[in-house]
Amino acid sequence: MSGTNSERELIAEGPAIILVEPQLGENIGMVARAMANFGLAELRLVNPRDGWPSEKARSAASKADHVIDQTRVFETLEEAIQDLNFVYATTARERYGFKPVRSPVVAATTLREKFRAGEKTGILFGRERWGLTNEEVALADEIVTFPVNPAFASLNIAQAVLLMSYEWMKTGLDDVAATPFQPVEQRPSTKEQVFGLFEHLEEALDARGYFHPPAKKPKMVDNLRAVISRRGFSEQEISVFRGVISSLDRFPRRWSKKTGSAGEAPENDDD
Amino acid sequence: MSGTNSERELIAEGPAIILVEPQLGENIGMVARAMANFGLAELRLVNPRDGWPSEKARSAASKADHVIDQTRVFETLEEAIQDLNFVYATTARERYGFKPVRSPVVAATTLREKFRAGEKTGILFGRERWGLTNEEVALADEIVTFPVNPAFASLNIAQAVLLMSYEWMKTGLDDVAATPFQPVEQRPSTKEQVFGLFEHLEEALDARGYFHPPAKKPKMVDNLRAVISRRGFSEQEISVFRGVISSLDRFPRRWSKKTGSAGEAPENDDD
Structure with a gap:
């Protein structure tokens, strides 16, 4: 500095x-x-x-x-x-x-x-x-x-x-809110991208019986969508979240230090 | 401090x-x-x-x-x-x-x-x-x-x-122009006080032949009054100026270091 x-x-x-x-x-x-x-x-x-x-x-x-x-x-x-x-x-x-x-x-x-x-x-x-x-x-x-x-x-x-x-x-500044550098520019997400996130997440949760009892599913979906919608995620952020959901959804937990019980711990895993 | x-x-x-x-x-x-x-x-x-x-x-x-x-x-x-x-x-x-x-x-x-x-x-x-x-x-x-x-x-x-x-x-300030202290409060002068200053000054100058030639006097008075008016002097400031004019107008210069010629230098004057 x-x-x-x-x-x-x-x-x-x-x-x-x-x-x-x-x-x-x-x-x-x-x-x-x-x-x-x-x-x-x-x-x-x-x-x-x-x-x-x-x-x-x-x-x-x-x-x-x-x-x-x-x-x-x-x-x-x-x-x-x-x-x-x-x-x-x-x-x-x-x-x-x-x-x-x-x-x-x-x-x-x-x-x-x-x-x-x-x-x-x-x-x-x-x-x-x-x-x-x-x-x-x-x-x-x-x-x-x-x-x-x-x-x-x-x-x-x-x-x-x-x-x-x-x-x-x-x-001397045109705008006292101006800063010498800005965050990485992000594109606002389209509704299609937001709906894609909804569906991705809801499908993965549904496959696990998250929406239980079934009668409550519509209300639970509403709440989940409200949480996601009000954040105004950008296109890039939606992409990050979909990667997270995919990882959680598709892959088994490989090993767990704490319990040793979840998933398999490959022998040659680097810590 | x-x-x-x-x-x-x-x-x-x-x-x-x-x-x-x-x-x-x-x-x-x-x-x-x-x-x-x-x-x-x-x-x-x-x-x-x-x-x-x-x-x-x-x-x-x-x-x-x-x-x-x-x-x-x-x-x-x-x-x-x-x-x-x-x-x-x-x-x-x-x-x-x-x-x-x-x-x-x-x-x-x-x-x-x-x-x-x-x-x-x-x-x-x-x-x-x-x-x-x-x-x-x-x-x-x-x-x-x-x-x-x-x-x-x-x-x-x-x-x-x-x-x-x-x-x-x-x-936390109501006004970013506010200051923790202010100058001594001054009362805006009235026009009567401004006219009093005009007259006092013009009379003292007239007595010395300042407005010469006489045909130019109106223009000279105009200029002098413009200089004084645009300053927006307060009541207190007009009082200061009238004191200055009175002093210059009424009293002879008591002595002068540079020339020794203007007025009288009293023998016991302190420097």
Whole structure:
């Protein structure tokens, strides 16, 4: 479950992620990985405590080298965002002020709209221990905050970046129900195939006296057919079931470990 | 940004998170933290490599002790899910088979519906390095997979749990645009307040000869009023602006560092 795959499309666009005075290289690396997972690529650092470049960051980025290699460092937040048109500040704490507060879904939708309109955008994330100052939040256009458990609201920085990156990725999908891969395609069964299963099963059971007493047979058949019908089996599934019935119907049990009594156990049978 | 807050509601309900043969205690701890962030509380471990309990897990859980303390360990996956009604398997790899594949949004919606109907549900997560086996996936009802960057699809286990927990939390919200806190409430301004701002500003500018030549004044006033009107300022914001205009209008500049020429610099001024 790791590493880049050069044969597959590498998505690398969207808002810049700006980390203000990040402390640990590992966190910067995990941020880069989270960004890469969801198609973001532009990482900016304001005054990282342990300097830059950082081998710890590169290692924690799990091969998100395209993010690490392009990371830019700034001395002040003002410099880090001067070329951007619209900036969100992330915060878990209520801030006293008039600035609009958005959920991640709304913020990601706004970022996607601005991206499509050609605007440059960014999302600010604060220090690991205490986030952004009020002065830093004031430089942003709007606030984004996460719908967390009220009694356990602390998200680490890489998790916060992951969630915003994930919501960003989702706004680029035509359908949030879409998945990158699908189950094997199955053809819906025709009624003829369903009736074939009914008859096959009922004949095999009838031959064993399953429908007893005979007066109850119509009701028993009804119930059996109801169980099978409501599952909406595909053509392939009906084929599987008919194979199962044939096997049970035609062949004797060859041997049984438990009782040794049912059928014959051939001498050279492999376990 | 860390720790529980005993005065706030602790949400602890919803699907069980089942980790199959997790290797690192740190990852188990980060999973517990991610669960706690989004209101999940029931963690089950199948055969954790380094045993249980784990001090590394507790430390990485950042005080999600209510999750760590209740974590249960099982020897097999079958035992770990035997009491559940419906189970998702998470996987990043395409699996050959007929099992339905869902996006996180769809899976979380299904889990919420089943939770509300009183069913017990769970979500399986595989080993850090290679996920779930096909046999393990086969024990689940459906598959859930994430909409990731095709060339950078590797999510770590805590991130995968975080995303599913986050989507779970969102399905419990009445409105995905809702935020846990809001900006200071502002009263929309009345037209009388807007006209007051117009007049105040225009009078102060007129007194300085801003509207020059006089023939252009109507057009200049129109433009100025258009700039102000389209912002939809609140009552409070209009009050701020009128204070600014009054200050600029009434008081001389006391001193200027750059030129030393504008207004008077009092001798005892503090910088």
